[in-house]
Amino acid sequence: MKYTLSAIKPVVKKKYYLLLFSFFLPFLLSILFWHYDWKKIISASLLVLLTNVFLCERVAESNRFFKMHFQYTLTFYVILNLSAFFCLAISAYFGFELLSTYFGVALIAILFGRKLGQVSAIFLFFVFSLAYPSHWAFLFSSLLVGYITAELTRNVKRRIELSLVSFFIAAIQIGLYLLLILFGFESFRMDFLWKIAVIPPISTIFVIGLLPYIEWISRIYSNIGLLELGNLNHPVLKLLITRAPGTYFHSTVLASFAEVAAEKIGCNPILARVGSFFHDIGKITRPDYFTENQEAENPHDRIKPQISHLVLSDHIKSGIELAQKYRLPLLFEDMVAQHHGTRIQTFFYNKAKETDPDVKEAAFRYEGPKPSFKESGILMLADSCEAALKSMGKPDSEKVRSVIKQIVLGIFGERELDNSGLSLSDLENIEDAFVGVYLNQNRTRIPYPQNNLWFEAPAKNRRNERKNEKE
Ligand SMILES: [Fe+2]
Numbered sequence: 374m375k376y377t378l379s380a381i382k383p384v385v386k387k388k389y390y391l392l393l394f395s396f397f398l399p400f401l402l403s404i405l406f407w408h409y410d411w412k413k414i415i416s417a418s419l420l421v422l423l424t425n426v427f428l429c430e431r432v433a434e435s436n437r438f439f440k441m442h443f444q445y446t447l448t449f450y451v452i453l454n455l456s457a458f459f460c461l462a463i464s465a466y467f468g469f470e471l472l473s474t475y476f477g478v479a480l481i482a483i484l485f486g487r488k489l490g491q492v493s494a495i496f497l498f499f500v501f502s503l504a505y506p507s508h509w510a511f512l513f514s515s516l517l518v519g520y521i522t523a524e525l526t527r528n529v530k531r532r533i534e535l536s537l538v539s540f541f542i543a544a545i546q547i548g549l550y551l552l553l554i555l556f557g558f559e560s561f562r563m564d565f566l567w568k569i570a571v572i573p574p575i576s577t578i579f580v581i582g583l584l585p586y587i588e589w590i591s592r593i594y595s596n597i598g599l600l601e602l603g604n605l606n607h608p609v610l611k612l613l614i615t616r617a618p619g620t621y622f623h624s625t626v627l628a629s630f631a632e633v634a635a636e637k638i639g640c641n642p643i644l645a646r647v648g649s650f651f652h653d654i655g656k657i658t659r660p661d662y663f664t665e666n667q668e669a670e671n672p673h674d675r676i677k678p679q680i681s682h683l684v685l686s687d688h689i690k691s692g693i694e695l696a697q698k699y700r701l702p703l704l705f706e707d708m709v710a711q712h713h714g715t716r717i718q719t720f721f722y723n724k725a726k727e728t729d730p731d732v733k734e735a736a737f738r739y740e741g742p743k744p745s746f747k748e749s750g751i752l753m754l755a756d757s758c759e760a761a762l763k764s765m766g767k768p769d770s771e772k773v774r775s776v777i778k779q780i781v782l783g784i785f786g787e788r789e790l791d792n793s794g795l796s797l798s799d800l801e802n803i804e805d806a807f808v809g810v811y812l813n814q815n816r817t818r819i820p821y822p823q824n825n826l827w828f829e830a831p832a833k834n835r836r837n838e839r840k841n842e843k844e
């Protein structure tokens with residue numbers, strides 16, 4: 374993809390960054406604890422390298438987004454290493470009892486999901502053990518805390534949920550500390566107890582405070598950040614509603630399609646919904662060239678189909694530029710780029726064929742790429758289904774189902790969904806979800822009785838009516 378960090382691709386391929394990250398933390402540890410003992414630095418670097426190669430990389434490779442953008446790998450390792458260093462630095466000055474996996478694991482689980490959060494807990498356990506080998510039992514309890522933290526924070530959608538989790542984790546940490554005392558691994562100290570209790574809630578303040586900066590710099594968004602973008606107050610959406618109201622309406626309607634479908638097949642409904650709001654932002658540049666914004670005149674009647682094709686394709690490029698300008702999530706940029714895949718602009722292709730029968734199909738295709746993750750594939754399907762259903766007036770439920778099926782199978786047959794990770798059973802579920810959403814959205818209301826237009830009467834009349842009723 375043109376718009377990825379192509380300059381550092383060779384580094385990514387050869388994974389030199391692993392060496393860098395594996396040496397970085399032991400070197401910092403040497404400053405804090407080992408007084409530049411090179412033997413310790415090298416042996417610790419080897420241990421960290423092995424943990425990175427056999428643990429972090431394995432799990433990261435199973436994540437689609439890590440394969441798509443090096444930014445994910447970079448952000449993951451930076452957060453992991455800095456959070457480890459941050460915790461160790463605090464423990465070096467205020468005592469080992471302040472060591473907790475909560476901060477690093479919560480940040481990583483919120484941004485990258487449960488699996489990477491749990492891997493981070495193991496990583497942090499190894500690194501903390503290097504600094505405090507005699508307190509391995511206490512650190513092992515921190516590993517358990519990390520596992521639970523990853524489980525509880527992966528789906529956090531509101532900041533208050535995270536705060537509540539932190540109090541729960543604090544209670545678990547205290548419980549585990551008391552157990553360690555019971556089994557003779559640690560001795561009881563009152564100051565340890567309250568330090569262990571306050572670390573998760575205080576860490577939460579830092580997690581919540583740091584998230585917007587991490588999201589803005591890395592363009593990797595948590596669900597909290599995505600929901601903030603989805604409140605429809607973003608400047609790009611404001612531009613869309615004023616310049617291309619038809620596109621704005623289309624985006625909000627198809628967002629419901631995408632959200633329900635994503636929920637049904639078990640991927641991220643927030644990413645699907647909020648990404649849908651932004652998928653056609655490129656239409657802001659020339660809104661009149663898109664049917665949903667046209668009133669009477671169609672500018673395409675005045676230009677050649679080849680030019681129409683260029684104008685339509687341009688909404689992808691403009692969308693990518695806007696996504697970069699406003700630092701929207703990397704995945705939104707992908708959704709903008711991929712939502713038409715490499716499909717043909719059939720209308721203009723057929724129009725061109727009328728004057729030149731030899732015109733090439735390839736000349737009327739979008740540049741792509743094809744959808745590369747499930748939410749992006751759902752968006753492509755929802756986009757086509759919403760547009761087709763809208764042009765049909767009021768179809769009955771059978772007709773709706775058959776049209777949606779036809780479109781989904783058509784796009785599948787064109788092999789546009791090959792890289793999306795959507796299976797055939799996913800497609801069936803998506804069809805069901807689309808049918809359900811469309812029928813729910815288009816339920817007719819019972820008409821108001823014609824002879825009782827009380828709600829339409831001016832306020833003065835209403836007052837008179839009330840007076841009469843009382844009398
Ligand atoms: Fe589009």
Ligand SMILES: [Fe+2]
Nearest residue numbers: 623652653756
């Ligand atoms: Fe669209």
